[in-house]
Amino acid sequence: QVQLVESGGGLVKPGGSLRLSCVASGFSFSDYYMSWIRQAPGKGLEWVSYVNMRSTYIKYGESVQGRFTISRDNAKNSLFLQMNSLRAEDTAVYYCARGGTSFLDVFDIWGQGTMVTVSS
């Protein structure tokens, strides 16, 4: 079935780095925009970044611009998020989500999320 599985979350100190992964199955990964969306504990949803099918169009939310890097490997049906210079406010569950064929298409499939905790 169509599925997204995230991994790579954990506890990291402020200023540290972490790389999240998301493996897709059950659909043609290379045909879709992909995004990362996060949710701080007890808070709402915040879009983090998207990448198009060939990695030629990438966008970031203002709060992560310059610190996070999204990438994908279509051969491995995988999406990544490299997070540098982490701050306490980056603590959240990070979800990968499938978009559509346009950046305006909504996120229809979500993974179960991976928790990132930034604390000393």
Add this chain to the structure above:
Amino acid sequence: QSVLTQPPSASGTPGQRVAISCSGSGSNIGSNHVHWYQQLPGTAPKLLIYRTHLRPSGVPERFSGSKSGTSASLAISGLRSEDEADFYCVTWDDSLSAWMFGGGTKLTVL
């Protein structure tokens, strides 16, 4: 403060109709489709309404979406206890060049 404004809470009794609003501006709701998610406790969000009023396969007709100007609304009719969840609206903002979520509305079924 979210660019999209939702009431923090809503409630109703079983069988009632409840509406959740999402207020934005011309650069977001006024220009683009609105989508809605339902998030049950401890789970990932689930797409409930897309392109303002369309339902994905499997979503009951009890859920409906609409938009007027710079505001959108999610309506739930025939309220059921299992509808108790957090609901989020989301849309693209042309000025910010970013996806923007509403702050979320916690629905309680009394």
